[in-house]
Amino acid sequence: MSPETQPLPEVRPLTVLDRLGGWWGIVGTGGPQVVFAMLTNVTSLPVTAGVALAVAVVFGVIRKLRGEETAAALGGVLGVGIAAGIALWTGSASDFFLVGVVTSAAFFVPTAGSFVLGRPVTGVLWNALHGGGHPWREDRPSRRAHDLATAAAASMFGARALISGLLWWTESVAGLALARIVLGVPLTALVALVVFWAFRRTTHRLVTPARVAARSTGSSR
Incomplete structure (x- = not known):
């Protein structure tokens, strides 16, 4: 079979779950916020913010290793970083x-x-x-x-x-x-x-x- 007549590979259409980043994207979106809320009354604000940011980094790296684009994988990390910075700056x-x-x-x-x-x-x-x-x-x-x-x-x-x-x-x-x-x-x-x-x-x-x-x-x- 010549290269011109070889069938093209079937491309699976993107689902809503795919567009939201898959299960890793879904968990990674809410995970840092849940961790932050759980630790608020347990430890200091700097530690709480740091742990939430670390969780965001972990999920971002996992998404990147799974082949997602850098902007999509690390966008959540930037968002959590900004949120943590504001909380530390205001003290609230x-x-x-x-x-x-x-x-x-x-x-x-x-x-x-x-x-x-x-x-x-x-x-x-x-x-x-x-x-x-x-x-x-x-x-x-x-x-x-x-x-x-x-x-x-x-x-x-x-x-x-x-x-x-x-x-x-x-x-x-x-x-x-x-x-x-x-x-x-x-x-x-x-x-x-x-x-x-x-x-x-x-x-x-x-x-x-x-x-x-x-x-x-x-x-x-």
Whole structure:
């Protein structure tokens, strides 16, 4: 069999779990926060922050050794490092979770704003990824799909900002760690499914028919 006729290896499509970094990525996301909350009342803040950072480093190295990209594998380490630095600087254990509160609020404002203004951000992103020339806002099913996906994303960011913000205000470290887990990967996976569905639905309605028409035109020549 010549190299030209050899079948291409089958590529397994990425699942939601894969996109979230697999089980190592999921555990590594919430692990440092849980360790931090468990040690807060047991040892000093510097030791607690150091152990949480060490846990993040361990998970980051494991993910890197498993073949993940450096940015994905070590991104969590940087986040925990910043969170630990803020907590040590302010002297408050609850400030370890402040970055997450601020980040959620920062994402909520433009996401919710795009929904209110009638330009859902998931649709804008989909259009940009597909060349920027598709009339997705004029296609009612596509528009509704992205309204739903953007509303889901805005609700996720809003819930995180509100609940975690209230827990941060009351300095409930255990509550913040629990909220980080409950409102973290499970909610992200649910919203990701809605966004992927909206992307796929819009592609099926606006991109696939154009490709079929182009193939038909080409074969008729």
